[in-house]
Amino acid sequence: MPATEGDTIFILVGASGDLSKKKIWPTLCNLKRDFLSKSSKFVGYARSKLTIEEIKTGVKPHFKSKTADDEAAFDDFFASSSYISGRYDEVSSFIKLSEHLASLSLESTSKGVNVNYIFYLAVPPSVFDAVTSNIKLCCMAPKGVTRVVVEKPFGHDLESSEVLSKHLATLFWEQQLYRIDHYLGKEMSQNMLVLRFGNQMFGPIWNNQSIKAVKLTFKEAIGTKGRGGYFDPSGIIRDVMQNHMVQLLCLVAMEKPPSLEADDIRAEKVKVLKRIQPVKMEDVVLGQYVGDKSKPEDSEAYQGYLDDPTVPKSSTTPTFATAVLHVNNDRWEGVPFIIKAGKGLNERKAEIRLQFKDAQGDIFSQKCQRNELVFRVQPNEAVYAKLMTKIPGMEFKLEETELDLTLTERFHGHKFPDAYERLLWDVYCGNQSSFVRSDELREAWRIFTPLLNEIDTAKHKPVDYIFGSRGPLESDELERKYDMKFSGTYTYKPSQLSKSQL
Incomplete structure (x- = not known):
């Protein structure tokens, strides 16, 4: 109760x-x-x-x-x-x-x-x-x-967010305010503290000595669907990146809090944000989806963003963005945090991907891909480690495979509450640990506001990408610049174990 x-x-x-x-x-x-x-x-x-x-x-x-x-x-x-x-x-x-x-x-x-x-x-x-x-x-x-x-939206930029926060501070104590970001209520977000700090095996490898890059991905397979009038003043960075994705980044990068008290958890997240410099334009790729004219004319994929009647025909609002952030502390110095988010892409998913450095002393003729630890936020919540193994048989052939914990299978029969359900229950209980504090909000806007001001002022034309694709090729080039490797040779498939195997 x-x-x-x-x-x-x-x-x-x-x-x-x-x-x-x-x-x-x-x-x-x-x-x-x-x-x-x-x-x-x-x-x-x-x-x-x-x-x-x-x-x-x-x-x-x-x-x-x-x-x-x-x-x-x-x-x-x-x-x-x-x-x-x-x-x-x-x-x-x-x-x-x-x-x-x-x-x-x-x-x-x-x-x-x-x-x-x-x-x-x-x-x-x-x-x-x-x-x-x-x-x-x-x-x-x-x-x-x-x-x-x-x-949300908790403001439109740092200045408007500060005005809003100061207004609220004149009316209510911080303990009375619950700034809701529903991504913090998702099962995998809730699980991150346990997976990171309740398992000794992750501690020694969770740093720049072992990790080459971190990638956070948010993909939607749908476009604006006639809601472009709502989306256009914001764009993908304000809509998803500055809030949801930054919160996931904090869960990956934060140090262990002294307790599970709300202020202890949120203080560690603020420490991470304070060590991130504002995003630079050279570390960003902006995109806007165009219709796939090979699809039927009555399909959503056929329509581009500018074909939405609620969107201004001259709009340069990005529906896709990739940005590289840097956490300048001892643990993460030199590790790029790549955030990729977009609408009208090839699939719906949100995930956190830690890509490890290449195995040293290669004896397998460069046939090994990098290990990865992946946290699938949605759909089909899962944690899996991507690793190399030998294919059974007489020949010595290697293949990428995974150690897989798919939560819906491991915890079959358990209820997976909706994010809003969990968060509203926390409000009833007076638990603020999964809500955004004012200083968190300030730091998140500080990181993105200079970039947003430049985008709004200069009206940079986004790169076109076809509805249903992986996004602009320039995004892949930016990832390669930071040595994040994507081989395209592996696809995660949730396990389907029989009850006898479980």
Whole structure:
């Protein structure tokens, strides 16, 4: 049960938006069914004049229901939910919200039980200041704790991020703020601390004496799908690289924290970020996908980014980027951290790849490829070590293979919670270890803002790459510049062991 004493009301601000319908409402329903107390209540707040029944109807297509029990849980959840419509910039609307929260709290407070408020802000940046100011003015929990969950974007650059952070600091303590990056809730991200610091075998090789390069990859096999108007002002660096990918980099590069306390973990991540210099343009490749005209005209692959009617025809926004970062400390000096992210690529995956140096004293006539340790974040979470072995038989032939831990097979039957489900449970529990602290945010923006300013000002034309490809060839050339080798001779295939072999 939650570490926080008392009952809790969860208030979803922006309750009628896409994120709320597709992710937050369904996640809350699952939490209510599996973890939360029966007294938990949920309130939606948005400008749209709706009823809770209309919200329920909009959420239903996005709720994964498999059994009659799931359907009952869905109905039970919305029976404990309510909806209030109001303006984001109007104090009277938030007074009305506050009165509604007080009415929901009455039964608990009459028994002397404190009632806590969790506000989830699924609202656009344009109304963020007004919403947070009105929450502070009108809607703080009278006798319980108040927590505020903030969705990205956390600003557009270092300056705007600092303005946002200073605004929040005037309203709330850092302990009340939960800046959510859903990649920190993914199973493999959660596992990194255990895999790194709970296994002695990795310690001696986790440094520049053994590792040649680190590559972090985020690939999407889809394009903007008519959402280019939302994506275009940001681009792939702001959308994915400055936040999700940097957080994964920190998990790879950080030193062992003195404990699992949130501030100890986040302090080590900040130390890593402080040792990274701003990205230089010569260490970056920018790309923008074009349509594959060999595909059917009605397929997504046929359409390029600029064919999206919501995208300006002169847009130079990158849908792909590769950037090389350098962590200037004793452990990582000389090891390039290559971050590659893009839309409209050949597959969907996110992974962390540590490529080791060549084996010394080659006796195999240069037939050996480099060893790699790979953490597959999505899909099919796995850890596998790529290594050379002899093919069974009379001939002495070598082949790349793997030692494989595919989590879905090893832990068959275990539930793999959705990232949002895990993170919102942490909010209920008051655990901030998987949320972004203000100084983390500042350092991440410091690394990328000079590059982003140059891209925005100079309007560098991205390199074209065909929808469904691996990305621009220039990206491969940049990796080769830093001696990251890609042979193309190996494809990871999740193991399919029988129960008798397990």
